[in-house]
Amino acid sequence: MNDLNAISIRNLLFFISVFDAQSFSIVARREEVSASMVSRSVQQLEDALGQQLFYRNTRAVIPTEAGRIFADYARAMAEQLSEAQKELQDKTLQPAGVVRVNAPVFFGQKHIAPWLAELSNRYPKLQIELSLTDDFIYPHREAADLIFRIGALADSSFHARVIGTQTYYLAASPDYINKHGEPKTPADLPQHQALVYRGSSGPNRWLFKEKHDGEKQASWVHSPVKAVLTSNNADSLFTAALTGMGLVLFPDWLIGDSLKQGKLVLLLPDYEAAIKTEPQCIAAIYPHVRHPPLNVRVLIDYFIEVYGSPLYWQLE
Amino acid sequence: MNDLNAISIRNLLFFISVFDAQSFSIVARREEVSASMVSRSVQQLEDALGQQLFYRNTRAVIPTEAGRIFADYARAMAEQLSEAQKELQDKTLQPAGVVRVNAPVFFGQKHIAPWLAELSNRYPKLQIELSLTDDFIYPHREAADLIFRIGALADSSFHARVIGTQTYYLAASPDYINKHGEPKTPADLPQHQALVYRGSSGPNRWLFKEKHDGEKQASWVHSPVKAVLTSNNADSLFTAALTGMGLVLFPDWLIGDSLKQGKLVLLLPDYEAAIKTEPQCIAAIYPHVRHPPLNVRVLIDYFIEVYGSPLYWQLE
DNA sequence: GTGCTTGGTTGCGAAAAACGCTATAATTCA
DNA sequence: TGAATTATAGCGTTTTTCGCAACCAAGCAC
Numbered sequence: 001m002n003d004l005n006a007i008s009i010r011n012l013l014f015f016i017s018v019f020d021a022q023s024f025s026i027v028a029r030r031e032e033v034s035a036s037m038v039s040r041s042v043q044q045l046e047d048a049l050g051q052q053l054f055y056r057n058t059r060a061v062i063p064t065e066a067g068r069i070f071a072d073y074a075r076a077m078a079e080q081l082s083e084a085q086k087e088l089q090d091k092t093l094q095p096a097g098v099v100r101v102n103a104p105v106f107f108g109q110k111h112i113a114p115w116l117a118e119l120s121n122r123y124p125k126l127q128i129e130l131s132l133t134d135d136f137i138y139p140h141r142e143a144a145d146l147i148f149r150i151g152a153l154a155d156s157s158f159h160a161r162v163i164g165t166q167t168y169y170l171a172a173s174p175d176y177i178n179k180h181g182e183p184k185t186p187a188d189l190p191q192h193q194a195l196v197y198r199g200s201s202g203p204n205r206w207l208f209k210e211k212h213d214g215e216k217q218a219s220w221v222h223s224p225v226k227a228v229l230t231s232n233n234a235d236s237l238f239t240a241a242l243t244g245m246g247l248v249l250f251p252d253w254l255i256g257d258s259l260k261q262g263k264l265v266l267l268l269p270d271y272e273a274a275i276k277t278e279p280q281c282i283a284a285i286y287p288h289v290r291h292p293p294l295n296v297r298v299l300i301d302y303f304i305e306v307y308g309s310p311l312y313w314q315l316e
Numbered sequence: 317m318n319d320l321n322a323i324s325i326r327n328l329l330f331f332i333s334v335f336d337a338q339s340f341s342i343v344a345r346r347e348e349v350s351a352s353m354v355s356r357s358v359q360q361l362e363d364a365l366g367q368q369l370f371y372r373n374t375r376a377v378i379p380t381e382a383g384r385i386f387a388d389y390a391r392a393m394a395e396q397l398s399e400a401q402k403e404l405q406d407k408t409l410q411p412a413g414v415v416r417v418n419a420p421v422f423f424g425q426k427h428i429a430p431w432l433a434e435l436s437n438r439y440p441k442l443q444i445e446l447s448l449t450d451d452f453i454y455p456h457r458e459a460a461d462l463i464f465r466i467g468a469l470a471d472s473s474f475h476a477r478v479i480g481t482q483t484y485y486l487a488a489s490p491d492y493i494n495k496h497g498e499p500k501t502p503a504d505l506p507q508h509q510a511l512v513y514r515g516s517s518g519p520n521r522w523l524f525k526e527k528h529d530g531e532k533q534a535s536w537v538h539s540p541v542k543a544v545l546t547s548n549n550a551d552s553l554f555t556a557a558l559t560g561m562g563l564v565l566f567p568d569w570l571i572g573d574s575l576k577q578g579k580l581v582l583l584l585p586d587y588e589a590a591i592k593t594e595p596q597c598i599a600a601i602y603p604h605v606r607h608p609p610l611n612v613r614v615l616i617d618y619f620i621e622v623y624g625s626p627l628y629w630q631l632e
Numbered sequence: 633g634t635g636c637t638t639g640g641t642t643g644c645g646a647a648a649a650a651c652g653c654t655a656t657a658a659t660t661c662a
Numbered sequence: 663t664g665a666a667t668t669a670t671a672g673c674g675t676t677t678t679t680c681g682c683a684a685c686c687a688a689g690c691a692c
Contacts, residue, residue, distance in 0.1 A: 005324070005325055005326035005329060006324070006325075006326065007324065007325040007397070008321070008322070008323065008324035008325070009321055009322075009323040009324070010321035010322065013321060046606065046607060047606075049400075049401065049404055050404075050405075050408070050607055051404050051407070051408070051607050051609070052605040052606065052607040052608070052609060055603045055605065064461075064609060065407070065413040065414050065415070065461075065609065065611065066404050066407060066413075066609065069400070069403060069404065069407075069413070070400055070404065073396050073397065073399065073400035073403075074400075076396050077393045077396050077397060080389050080392050080393050080396070081323070081389065081393060083389065084365075084385070084386055084389035084390075085365065087385060087389075088365055088366075088367050088382050088385065088386065089366075091367070091381070091382060091385075092366070092367070097381045097385070098381050099381070143371065143376075143378040143379075145380075145381070287371045289368040289371065290362065290363075290368065291362060291366055291367050291368040292368070293367070293368060293380060293381065293382065295381065
């Protein structure tokens with residue numbers, strides 16, 4: 001076994017101990033292993049290096065020239081490992097270093113970016129890399145540590161922390177209502193100006209169902225609309241809606257505060273709205289690993305905390 | 317297994333390779349091990365550090381923050397080991413560093429010290445520590461790498477390279493002979509002035525036997541002498557003999573050149589002389605180890621070379 | 633979509649090693 | 663000279679290692 005690869009940290013530490021203690025048995029007792037272990041450990045090291053490290057005898061253990069030289073290196077290596085461990089340990093005790101966060105563009109703008117200042121304040125050693133993309137996830141490719149996603153979650157290779165369910169609302173500005181009137185049922189929609197989000201999988205479909213009156217469970221109905229504006233940029237649609245251009249079907253996190261402030265008016269309050277038939281969850285997703293980084297856990301906890309329960313943007 | 321000790325250099329090297337190659341299987345192929353090995357190796361490292369090092373997936377291997385940090389340390393450690401190896405390797409190719417040589421005082425003065433200059437010239441990186449002691453060896457205590465000893469050698473924990481056999485001669489200066497006459501047989505010795513070496517085990521005994529005439533083998537006979545000077549310092553006795561104080565019974569390496577130059581005269585040429593009944597060897601002794609240092613081998617070879625064969629101090 | 637290939641992980645069994653115990657040789661202390 | 667201590671070699675048991683095959687996920691070709 002002339003291979004350097006066979007050297008283990010253990011060997012190095014034993015070697016250092018023996019070097020300092022000038023005795024195998026003292027080390028053996030201190031480390032609570034058999035003396036033969038220590039002896040063999042040093043032998044292994046010697047074989048791996050092809051050099052005698054000690055002259056040894058029943059009564060004396062004297063370092064060779066090579067032993068003295070190697071002791072310095074061994075110490076340096078052990079030192080380095082210990083430092084590495086310390087640095088990594090610190091990381092688990094106190095969040096530090098880079099965390100790469102990914103989120104949908106507009107969600108990030110409205111509900112992540114505003115909170116980052118406080119986050120940075122709370123964990124000064126944290127460096128946040130925020131990338132906002134709407135395309136449905138670059139799971140690993142982007143090497144994101146934490147991904148905010150909205151949708152039906154089903155991916156075994158990730159852990160997901162559900163932040164909440166998103167509710168869609170049909171809304172328009174008071175101006176618009178004054179000018180065009182208010183739809184009373186989804187069937188009225190084709191007469192209205194629709195502002196439609198278009199993602200990479202095509203334009204959103206507008207779905208409605210009557211709120212459950214009694215036990216009868218209505219099913220989702222797709223309402224065709226007249227799209228006067230289609231965009232892959234939610235902010236633009238939002239602005240268009242605020243300035244009275246037309247109706248939007250947007251989730252609560254996007255228009256919740258506008259509704260509360262009266263800048264937009266909730267339409268079809270007797271209907272539930274959606275763009276997908278499955279319930280859409282807002283979730284923080286992170287890679288499924290055995291040693292989840294503290295960084296990521298802390299970030300999730302932070303956002304769960306500031307979003308509150310119910311989520312601060314929800315209507316009720 | 318949360319123990320740092322379990323980390324082996326192999327793990328580190330695999331980790332570094334994976335880090336650079338961003339792939340387990342590439343490393344596995346290059347290192348000619350199974351992919352599972354590499355995978356488990358990294359897992360081991362992660363368990364030992366308690367930190368995830370890669371986000372991995374069937375199609376991508378992305379370093380964690382912790383992974384990137386640890387990579388630096390791992391590289392540093394590997395670097396250090398490689399340097400250590402190089403330095404030690406150099407030592408096996410080219411003699412360098414400290415060699416601690418021990419020898420009997422007068423032998424060292426006469427037959428070691430004079431040759432050290434040339435030795436140092438030949439191996440400039442060698443640093444020689446010469447300690448001269450007559451007391452019969454401090455075997456390991458003194459941490460000598462190479463010990464010149466004279467006597468009957470029997471120690472299994474050492475290797476011995478026999479340089480030659482030592483022959484004792486009875487001698488006196490021409491002055492002395494002129495004044496006191498020349499002994500013809502050992503029985504004449506009590507009438508003469510004897511200069512006797514006294515070591516830690518008492519004064520030397522002077523033994524003689526007639527040189528083998530035919531097949532008859534005489535045995536050693538102890539001749540009592542009149543010691544006018546006893547000393548544990550051979551040089552002093554030697555000086556006393558040169559200045560005509562009396563007879564000395566000294567080995568060839570000590571008085572060989574004086575006999576050749578006629579400063580001393582060989583007495584009782586028909587007798588063999590000795591101080592011990594067993595043949596006395598001059599030997600270079602070094603610790604019995606599995607990886608004998610080049611330093612020591614080179615030193616022995618050098619002295620064997622300069623002493624020549626027959627040894628340059630021998631009479632014939 | 634459907635198959636095909638690639639890549640990381642896991643289970644399993646044989647091979648190897650680690651490890652403690654004991655014995656042994658060497659050496660010091662009383 | 664015994665008693666004690668120490669490093670090491672031999673041993674058998676326990677643990678680990680490691681390749682093979684199976685598996686699952688993800689991309690690619692068609």
